[in-house]
Amino acid sequence: MPREFEIKYRAEITYEDWVHNAYWQFLIIPIENDSQHDVEVEFNNSLFAITEYSINGYGFKTLRVHPKKKFKEITFEASIKFIKEDIDPLKFKSNFNIALEHEELHNLDFKINHERFLKATTYTNITATQNQLYSFDVSVSIFKNLENLNHWIYNYVQFSRKDIDKGTLLNEVILNKKGDCKDFAHLFCALARINGIPTRYVSGYLDRTNGFKGDSQLHAWVECYIPQIGWKGFDPTNNVLADINHIKICHGKDYNDCSPLKGIVNTQGKNKTTYSVTLHSCNS
Numbered sequence: 001m002p003r004e005f006e007i008k009y010r011a012e013i014t015y016e017d018w019v020h021n022a023y024w025q026f027l028i029i030p031i032e033n034d035s036q037h038d039v040e041v042e043f044n045n046s047l048f049a050i051t052e053y054s055i056n057g058y059g060f061k062t063l064r065v066h067p068k069k070k071f072k073e074i075t076f077e078a079s080i081k082f083i084k085e086d087i088d089p090l091k092f093k094s095n096f097n098i099a100l101e102h103e104e105l106h107n108l109d110f111k112i113n114h115e116r117f118l119k120a121t122t123y124t125n126i127t128a129t130q131n132q133l134y135s136f137d138v139s140v141s142i143f144k145n146l147e148n149l150n151h152w153i154y155n156y157v158q159f160s161r162k163d164i165d166k167g168t169l170l171n172e173v174i175l176n177k178k179g180d181c182k183d184f185a186h187l188f189c190a191l192a193r194i195n196g197i198p199t200r201y202v203s204g205y206l207d208r209t210n211g212f213k214g215d216s217q218l219h220a221w222v223e224c225y226i227p228q229i230g231w232k233g234f235d236p237t238n239n240v241l242a243d244i245n246h247i248k249i250c251h252g253k254d255y256n257d258c259s260p261l262k263g264i265v266n267t268q269g270k271n272k273t274t275y276s277v278t279l280h281s282c283n284s
Contacts, residue, residue, distance in 0.1 A: 001283050002083050003244060007205055008278045009078040011261060016269030018070045024263040026063040027056065028218075030082055030204070031248050039082040046075040058257065060250040082247075084281075089241035092229050094141065102138050104227040105196035114198035114225055116253065123182075123254040124190040124201075126170050133174070136195045142226050146192065146234055147241075153187055154239035159213045181213070182255050184236040185220040189254065198225040202233065203258035205247040205279055212238045212245060217275045218260055223251060247279075 009028055026043075030036050043051050049067040056062050067074070104110055111118065120126075126133075134152055136145045158178040162168070170190055173179040179187075185201050192199040199222050206212055206219035214237060221235040221242055233242025242248075252258045265271070 002085050003281050003283055004083055005081065005205075005207075005247065005279065005281045007078075007080040007247075007280075008276075009076075009080065010276045011076045011273060012073070012275075013075075013271060013273045014073040015071075015265075015267050015271045017267050018072060019067075019265055019267040020070050021266035022067055022263060023265075024065045024076075024261065025054075025056075026065075026076070026078075026261055027060060027203070027250055027258065028078060028080075028260050029061045029063070029249065030080065031060060031250065032082075033248070035085045035087050035244075036247065037083055037085075039080065042079040044077055046073075047071055056250075058250060058252055084244055084247060086244045089232065089243050092232075094143070094229075096228050098139070098141050101142055101227050102136075105142075110227070117198040117200045117225070118193050118196070119253070120190065120193065121254045121256070122169070123186045123256065124170065124193065126174070126190045126194075130170070130174055130190075131194050134191045134195075142197065143229065143232065145195070146197065146224050146226070146232070149188065149191060150234045150236050150241075151239055153184055153191075153236040157184055157187065157236075159184070159237060161215065181215050181220040181237040185222050186254060188222045188234065188236045192222070192224055199223070200231075200251040201254045201258060202242075202246075202248055202251045203255075203260065204249045205277065207245040207247070207279055207281055209281075210245065212240075214238070217277045218249070219246070220255070220258075221246060 047067045049065050052064040054062050160178045162180050168183050173183045189199045202221050206214040223231045223233045225231050250258050
């Protein structure tokens with residue numbers, strides 16, 4: 001059954017000194033696809049600066065704000081409504097040759113077509129020794145291998161919220177065996193890509209009413225491209241497949257491509273940013 005969602009997003013930024021020029025980009029609007037539709041967005045700010053809509057390099061909608069006067073504090077508020085379909089993540093064809101499926105990963109055209117999501121990045125880079133943390137079993141399907149990887153990371157890393165809104169380098173995550181949802185997703189990306197699976201980092205909202213763990217603002221999970229199946233979502237923080245509770249905003253190579261707020265600000269001194277996100281849902 002479809003579910004109606006309403007999200008309230010708020011960001012408040014205060015500066016020690018006057019800001020004379022600033023540009024911000026927000027990546028907080030749910031994508032419209034087969035499972036998410038009828039997205040309505042209201043967005044405003046305390047300085048009444050004009051909001052411009054644009055599309056980023058991955059094709060996702062962004063909000064851009066450029067105030068025309070100096071200030072020391074600004075508040076942004078968004079109200080987002082949409083409908084999410086309850087699509088079974090296990091509904092796909094699975095009776096194909098496992099050996100041919102694994103063989104496709106080594107096909108040159110396959111590697112070229114998915115090159116962007118096979119490369120290591122700052123947040124998904126691990127050492128040669130760490131490469132051996134998890135290896136695929138070629139006797140079972142790629143989907144089953146990815147389910148097993150999802151389960152392995154869920155048990156290997158202890159969930160721990162952090163105050164900062166960016167990921168940690170994987171060396172630290174692997175050493176301490178703890179991290180937040182961004183770290184879980186980055187580790188999944190690293191290990192899946194090493195095993196030849198195109199994997200993209202996903203940012204979005206999570207309905208946590210069923211006890212799911214995740215960041216209080218935005219959640220992170222992954223999507224993997226499986227030959228003969230397509231892109232499938234995995235949430236290693238909760239050891240589940242992405243489903244109706246996972247509201248996708250965007251994807252990229254890692255957190256850097258999916259940061260919800262980016263800005264260029266002309267000022268001196270310190271600044272502080274606080275966020276809040278509330279999510280409500282009901283059956284449509």
